[in-house]
Amino acid sequence: MTSAPSSANPFPGPLPTPMAQPLPAAGPVGIVGLGLIGGSLGLDLQRCGLEVRGLVHRQTTAVRAQQRGLAQRVGTDPALLADCAVVVLALPLDRLLDPDPALLAALPRQAVITDVGSVKQPVLQRWQALHPRFVASHPMAGTAEAGVEAGVEGLFQGRPWVATPTAATDPAALAAVQALAGAVGAHWLCCSAPDHDQAVALISHLPVLVSAALLQAADRAADGELAGLVRALASSGFADTTRVGGGNPELGTLMARCNRGPLLAALASYRQQLEGLERRLQQADWVGLGADLEGCRASRPDFL
Amino acid sequence: MTSAPSSANPFPGPLPTPMAQPLPAAGPVGIVGLGLIGGSLGLDLQRCGLEVRGLVHRQTTAVRAQQRGLAQRVGTDPALLADCAVVVLALPLDRLLDPDPALLAALPRQAVITDVGSVKQPVLQRWQALHPRFVASHPMAGTAEAGVEAGVEGLFQGRPWVATPTAATDPAALAAVQALAGAVGAHWLCCSAPDHDQAVALISHLPVLVSAALLQAADRAADGELAGLVRALASSGFADTTRVGGGNPELGTLMARCNRGPLLAALASYRQQLEGLERRLQQADWVGLGADLEGCRASRPDFL
CATH class of the missing domain: 3.40.50.720 (NAD(P)-binding Rossmann-like Domain)
Structure with a gap:
């Protein structure tokens, strides 16, 4: 989705100097x-x-x-x-x-x-x-x-x-x-390979599905007059949350196919969290919802 | 989450010239x-x-x-x-x-x-x-x-x-x-006010919960050694998908409280889409998953 020209250096500033690390390669x-x-x-x-x-x-x-x-x-x-x-x-x-x-x-x-x-x-x-x-x-x-x-x-x-x-x-x-x-x-x-695959399921493959489902929900829940309104009002928050879901479908499918078990586990865990938030709304538990969202705000910097 | 200084003009280029539209205000x-x-x-x-x-x-x-x-x-x-x-x-x-x-x-x-x-x-x-x-x-x-x-x-x-x-x-x-x-x-x-509230539930309030649940899942599914790994490997896709979920908790709670009915409806629709994607994985239906993700890629530009 980023539109940087493919030949551009994606990093600001000068290119890093290649490290003079000894490469044991005794050949090409x-x-x-x-x-x-x-x-x-x-x-x-x-x-x-x-x-x-x-x-x-x-x-x-x-x-x-x-x-x-x-x-x-x-x-x-x-x-x-x-x-x-x-x-x-x-x-x-x-x-x-x-x-x-x-x-x-x-x-x-x-x-x-x-x-x-x-x-x-x-x-x-x-x-x-x-x-x-x-x-x-x-x-x-x-x-x-x-x-x-x-x-x-x-x-x-x-x-x-x-x-x-x-x-x-x-x-x-x-x-x-x-x-x-x-x-x-x-x-x-x-x-370990299983740890790697669980971690990427959570932070890389799960976001694709989470984000894709949001696009589908916005696309399908809105028919008739609402459809145009939803498209007119979507802004940067929607754009960010749906970026990976609107990415390369072949790549997304391949990841899901090759990491199916860990991704299904990650999906189950995700669904449990989402249902917890939904219960807060159903029960009008605004103190609980506020605490959940405060936890999210507090934890996010650890991932960046 | 954007870190632009609050006094900066958020738009590139010169500030728009205020329009010389007749303002019927016969006073301050x-x-x-x-x-x-x-x-x-x-x-x-x-x-x-x-x-x-x-x-x-x-x-x-x-x-x-x-x-x-x-x-x-x-x-x-x-x-x-x-x-x-x-x-x-x-x-x-x-x-x-x-x-x-x-x-x-x-x-x-x-x-x-x-x-x-x-x-x-x-x-x-x-x-x-x-x-x-x-x-x-x-x-x-x-x-x-x-x-x-x-x-x-x-x-x-x-x-x-x-x-x-x-x-x-x-x-x-x-x-x-x-x-x-x-x-x-x-x-x-x-x-109409109901159309507005449904539209913002889908494109503004639902993304907050979708994104918050992802943070919670990554935070809680990962304990022990996996916790550090998940944090070390999270990259731009995870950052984008969780941006609105890690935002102001008071604001998020207030939106949910004031738009509870439309947001619950949006959540139900979202859960249905997510379960559809989950079924594709459970059934190893890669052709179907590919078609779903292709639909997402095709529809996203309409929202931007």
């Missing part, structure tokens, strides 16, 4: 997919002095990615990844969970493999069986932009980059991904 | 209450060349309002309103619904009286019996600011100003309020 970094996350990573890692190879699906994308300088070498042939020390799978969740066999065959067995998926449990289950040096991770940076034009420098600066290692995760591979995250200025965090 | 305009709405109105009406008198509750407020130039004359004695042609009651809803007897006694019988309350049906019921030239109205302009420091020039420019006349409303009084709204650059609209 491969990035599979050069959309918002992959493209941004390509730009930043090159600024760190690394050699970046970009693997994309379509030849037209490869040409454009090369023009934009998202990687030193861009191509559609997975053989491009042959001597990479680290490979970042910057693919949409569905393609990550059902990977192209040609890609799988081309991933070097000694390379560190990581992903950027926004749900971790299913990715971990799939990829731990596919590659011995896989590290599940999630750089939490995003804008509404997508595609080969979306990548920008400085996207990860100050943003969380969460890894969800298990007892089976290779410690050296984990350290390599941490170094990568540090190099682009991200804030490194580790937690 | 009185404003009762010089908070965000009253103070802003005082500033704009003076720029239109009108004489403005401000009535406030406390002497300290009067001194500050005079310093800020919110009216040519500010005081705490209702006698100040004696020769006003129009009086704008810019009071909080509770004080509007339970008006000070001294204020009532001081309102000139020939003056046009209007209010700025965000719920219209209860105000209309109360005030139609109190004054023969009462016009119920609602300028829909707001920031998070409140109090004597909040008033700014240009607040109403391009914003809706809704009146809810009835068959009993004096047409000349209605025209006078319309002229006032036009003078400050507002977009004039008329509808």
